[in-house]
Amino acid sequence: NAGVTQTPKFRVLKTGQSMTLLCAQDMNHEYMYWYRQDPGMGLRLIHYSVGEGTTAKGEVPDGYNVSRLKKQNFLLGLESAAPSQTSVYFCASNHGEGATQYFGPGTRLLVL
Amino acid sequence: EDQVTQSPEALRLQEGESSSLNCSYTVSGLRGLFWYRQDPGKGPEFLFTLYSAGEEKEKERLKATLTKKESFLHITAPKPEDSATYLCAVAPYGNNRLAFGKGNQVVVIP
Numbered sequence: 001n002a003g004v005t006q007t008p009k010f011r012v013l014k015t016g017q018s019m020t021l022l023c024a025q026d027m028n029h030e031y032m033y034w035y036r037q038d039p040g041m042g043l044r045l046i047h048y049s050v051g052e053g054t055t056a057k058g059e060v061p062d063g064y065n066v067s068r069l070k071k072q073n074f075l076l077g078l079e080s081a082a083p084s085q086t087s088v089y090f091c092a093s094n095h096g097e098g099a100t101q102y103f104g105p106g107t108r109l110l111v112l
Numbered sequence: 113e114d115q116v117t118q119s120p121e122a123l124r125l126q127e128g129e130s131s132s133l134n135c136s137y138t139v140s141g142l143r144g145l146f147w148y149r150q151d152p153g154k155g156p157e158f159l160f161t162l163y164s165a166g167e168e169k170e171k172e173r174l175k176a177t178l179t180k181k182e183s184f185l186h187i188t189a190p191k192p193e194d195s196a197t198y199l200c201a202v203a204p205y206g207n208n209r210l211a212f213g214k215g216n217q218v219v220v221i222p
Binding site: 059 | 205
Protein backbone atom coordinates (compact mmCIF):
# COMPACT_ATOMS: atom_id res chain seq x y z
CA ASN A 1 0.00 0.00 0.00
CA ALA A 2 1.33 3.41 -0.96
CA GLY A 3 -0.97 5.16 1.54
CA VAL A 4 -1.44 8.82 0.65
CA THR A 5 0.53 10.19 -2.28
CA GLN A 6 0.79 13.76 -3.54
CA THR A 7 1.79 15.21 -6.90
CA PRO A 8 3.90 17.26 -7.52
CA LYS A 9 6.49 17.35 -4.72
CA PHE A 10 7.62 20.89 -5.51
CA ARG A 11 6.40 23.67 -7.77
CA VAL A 12 7.27 27.28 -8.49
CA LEU A 13 4.53 29.55 -9.84
CA LYS A 14 4.36 33.14 -10.89
CA THR A 15 1.65 35.36 -9.43
CA GLY A 16 -1.58 34.86 -11.33
CA GLN A 17 -0.77 31.39 -12.66
CA SER A 18 -3.00 28.45 -11.93
CA MET A 19 -2.23 24.89 -10.90
CA THR A 20 -3.77 21.75 -9.50
CA LEU A 21 -2.38 19.60 -6.73
CA LEU A 22 -3.32 15.93 -6.80
CA CYS A 23 -3.84 13.70 -3.79
CA ALA A 24 -4.45 9.97 -4.09
CA GLN A 25 -5.11 7.36 -1.40
CA ASP A 26 -5.34 3.59 -1.68
CA MET A 27 -6.83 2.88 1.76
CA ASN A 28 -10.48 3.14 0.66
CA HIS A 29 -10.99 6.09 3.00
CA GLU A 30 -14.21 8.07 2.76
CA TYR A 31 -12.87 11.36 4.10
CA MET A 32 -10.07 13.43 2.58
CA TYR A 33 -8.53 16.75 3.61
CA TRP A 34 -6.25 19.49 2.35
CA TYR A 35 -4.09 21.42 4.84
CA ARG A 36 -1.47 24.10 4.53
CA GLN A 37 1.47 24.41 6.91
CA ASP A 38 3.24 27.71 7.47
CA PRO A 39 6.00 28.55 9.97
CA GLY A 40 4.54 29.51 13.33
CA MET A 41 0.97 28.78 12.19
CA GLY A 42 0.65 25.05 12.47
CA LEU A 43 -1.52 22.97 10.17
CA ARG A 44 -4.65 24.72 8.92
CA LEU A 45 -7.51 23.04 7.11
CA ILE A 46 -8.32 24.42 3.65
CA HIS A 47 -11.09 22.13 2.36
CA TYR A 48 -12.27 18.64 3.05
CA SER A 49 -14.53 15.96 1.60
CA VAL A 50 -16.68 13.39 3.39
CA GLY A 51 -17.26 11.29 0.29
CA GLU A 52 -17.12 11.12 -3.47
CA GLY A 53 -18.78 14.13 -5.01
CA THR A 54 -18.82 16.17 -1.78
CA THR A 55 -16.65 19.06 -0.61
CA ALA A 56 -16.74 21.51 2.29
CA LYS A 57 -14.83 24.57 3.42
CA GLY A 58 -12.30 24.45 6.18
CA GLU A 59 -10.58 27.17 8.15
CA VAL A 60 -8.77 28.96 5.29
CA PRO A 61 -10.64 28.22 2.01
CA ASP A 62 -10.26 31.55 0.18
CA GLY A 63 -8.32 31.35 -3.09
CA TYR A 64 -8.66 27.57 -3.37
CA ASN A 65 -11.10 25.17 -4.97
CA VAL A 66 -11.37 21.41 -4.66
CA SER A 67 -12.99 18.48 -6.39
CA ARG A 68 -13.59 14.85 -5.41
CA LEU A 69 -14.73 13.12 -8.59
CA LYS A 70 -13.36 9.75 -7.53
CA LYS A 71 -13.24 8.32 -4.03
CA GLN A 72 -9.50 7.82 -4.13
CA ASN A 73 -8.59 11.28 -5.46
CA PHE A 74 -8.88 14.78 -4.05
CA LEU A 75 -7.73 17.74 -6.14
CA LEU A 76 -6.77 21.18 -4.85
CA GLY A 77 -6.82 24.02 -7.35
CA LEU A 78 -5.37 27.49 -7.27
CA GLU A 79 -7.02 29.59 -9.97
CA SER A 80 -4.82 32.67 -9.62
CA ALA A 81 -1.84 32.09 -7.37
CA ALA A 82 -0.72 34.78 -4.92
CA PRO A 83 2.53 35.05 -2.92
CA SER A 84 0.46 34.49 0.25
CA GLN A 85 -0.20 30.97 -1.00
CA THR A 86 3.46 30.06 -0.72
CA SER A 87 3.31 27.18 1.70
CA VAL A 88 3.62 23.44 2.17
CA TYR A 89 0.41 21.62 1.33
CA PHE A 90 -0.54 18.31 2.91
CA CYS A 91 -3.30 15.94 2.01
CA ALA A 92 -4.75 13.52 4.54
CA SER A 93 -7.45 10.86 4.63
CA ASN A 94 -9.37 8.75 7.13
CA HIS A 95 -12.38 6.48 7.51
CA GLY A 96 -14.60 9.10 9.11
CA GLU A 97 -15.19 11.62 11.87
CA GLY A 98 -12.74 11.18 14.73
CA ALA A 99 -10.70 8.49 13.03
CA THR A 100 -6.95 8.77 12.65
CA GLN A 101 -5.92 10.92 9.70
CA TYR A 102 -3.02 9.69 7.58
CA PHE A 103 -0.94 12.27 5.79
CA GLY A 104 0.85 12.45 2.47
CA PRO A 105 4.45 13.62 2.01
CA GLY A 106 3.50 17.18 1.08
CA THR A 107 3.82 19.58 -1.85
CA ARG A 108 6.07 22.58 -1.44
CA LEU A 109 4.71 25.55 -3.41
CA LEU A 110 6.54 28.81 -4.02
CA VAL A 111 4.63 31.68 -5.61
CA LEU A 112 6.80 34.49 -6.91
CA GLU B 113 -13.56 27.61 19.69
CA ASP B 114 -11.39 24.50 19.91
CA GLN B 115 -7.83 25.32 20.89
CA VAL B 116 -4.63 23.33 21.28
CA THR B 117 -1.51 24.73 22.92
CA GLN B 118 1.78 22.85 22.97
CA SER B 119 4.72 23.58 25.25
CA PRO B 120 7.61 23.99 25.19
CA GLU B 121 7.89 25.22 21.60
CA ALA B 122 11.46 23.95 21.38
CA LEU B 123 13.48 21.56 23.51
CA ARG B 124 17.11 20.48 23.39
CA LEU B 125 17.95 17.26 25.19
CA GLN B 126 21.13 15.35 25.79
CA GLU B 127 20.95 11.76 24.65
CA GLY B 128 19.45 9.75 27.50
CA GLU B 129 17.89 12.79 29.20
CA SER B 130 14.19 12.00 29.63
CA SER B 131 11.60 14.75 29.30
CA SER B 132 7.91 15.45 28.64
CA LEU B 133 6.00 17.48 26.09
CA ASN B 134 2.69 19.09 27.00
CA CYS B 135 -0.47 19.51 24.94
CA SER B 136 -3.23 21.54 26.58
CA TYR B 137 -6.61 21.64 24.90
CA THR B 138 -10.03 23.20 25.15
CA VAL B 139 -12.78 21.49 23.20
CA SER B 140 -16.54 21.21 23.53
CA GLY B 141 -16.40 17.44 23.58
CA LEU B 142 -13.33 15.32 22.91
CA ARG B 143 -13.71 12.43 20.50
CA GLY B 144 -9.98 11.77 20.33
CA LEU B 145 -6.51 13.26 20.78
CA PHE B 146 -3.74 12.45 18.34
CA TRP B 147 0.04 12.67 18.45
CA TYR B 148 2.08 12.84 15.27
CA ARG B 149 5.79 13.03 14.55
CA GLN B 150 7.02 15.23 11.72
CA ASP B 151 10.54 15.16 10.30
CA PRO B 152 11.83 18.13 8.25
CA GLY B 153 10.47 18.09 4.72
CA LYS B 154 8.06 15.23 5.41
CA GLY B 155 4.42 14.73 6.25
CA PRO B 156 3.14 14.07 9.79
CA GLU B 157 3.51 10.45 10.82
CA PHE B 158 0.88 9.01 13.14
CA LEU B 159 2.03 7.95 16.61
CA PHE B 160 -0.92 7.59 19.01
CA THR B 161 -4.63 8.13 19.48
CA LEU B 162 -6.07 8.61 22.98
CA TYR B 163 -9.81 8.60 23.59
CA SER B 164 -10.48 8.98 27.30
CA ALA B 165 -8.89 10.46 30.43
CA GLY B 166 -6.52 8.04 32.09
CA GLU B 167 -5.62 6.27 28.88
CA GLU B 168 -1.94 5.63 28.14
CA LYS B 169 -0.16 4.29 25.07
CA GLU B 170 3.47 3.38 24.50
CA LYS B 171 5.74 2.87 21.54
CA GLU B 172 9.45 2.30 22.05
CA ARG B 173 10.75 5.33 24.00
CA LEU B 174 7.49 7.28 23.72
CA LYS B 175 4.53 7.20 26.08
CA ALA B 176 1.40 9.31 25.68
CA THR B 177 -1.05 10.05 28.48
CA LEU B 178 -4.35 11.90 28.60
CA THR B 179 -6.27 13.88 31.22
CA LYS B 180 -9.44 15.93 30.82
CA LYS B 181 -7.45 19.07 30.00
CA GLU B 182 -4.08 17.97 28.65
CA SER B 183 -1.93 15.26 27.20
CA PHE B 184 1.73 14.50 27.78
CA LEU B 185 4.20 12.83 25.50
CA HIS B 186 6.98 11.38 27.61
CA ILE B 187 10.29 10.64 25.91
CA THR B 188 12.37 8.19 27.92
CA ALA B 189 16.15 8.01 27.37
CA PRO B 190 15.91 9.75 23.98
CA LYS B 191 18.25 9.04 21.10
CA PRO B 192 19.27 11.43 18.31
CA GLU B 193 16.79 9.71 15.97
CA ASP B 194 13.98 10.98 18.23
CA SER B 195 14.76 14.50 17.01
CA ALA B 196 11.61 15.77 15.27
CA THR B 197 8.63 18.06 15.68
CA TYR B 198 5.81 16.43 17.62
CA LEU B 199 2.29 17.57 16.75
CA CYS B 200 -0.80 17.28 18.93
CA ALA B 201 -4.32 17.45 17.52
CA VAL B 202 -7.84 17.07 18.89
CA ALA B 203 -10.97 15.79 17.19
CA PRO B 204 -14.12 17.36 18.66
CA TYR B 205 -17.46 15.62 18.61
CA GLY B 206 -19.75 16.66 15.78
CA ASN B 207 -16.89 18.08 13.74
CA ASN B 208 -14.93 16.53 10.90
CA ARG B 209 -11.92 18.72 11.54
CA LEU B 210 -8.79 18.26 13.59
CA ALA B 211 -7.50 21.24 15.58
CA PHE B 212 -3.70 21.18 15.62
CA GLY B 213 -1.20 22.71 17.99
CA LYS B 214 1.91 24.41 16.63
CA GLY B 215 4.18 21.57 17.65
CA ASN B 216 7.08 20.79 20.00
CA GLN B 217 10.43 20.86 18.22
CA VAL B 218 12.76 18.37 19.89
CA VAL B 219 16.50 18.11 19.26
CA VAL B 220 18.42 15.28 20.90
CA ILE B 221 22.16 15.88 21.09
CA PRO B 222 24.51 12.88 21.06
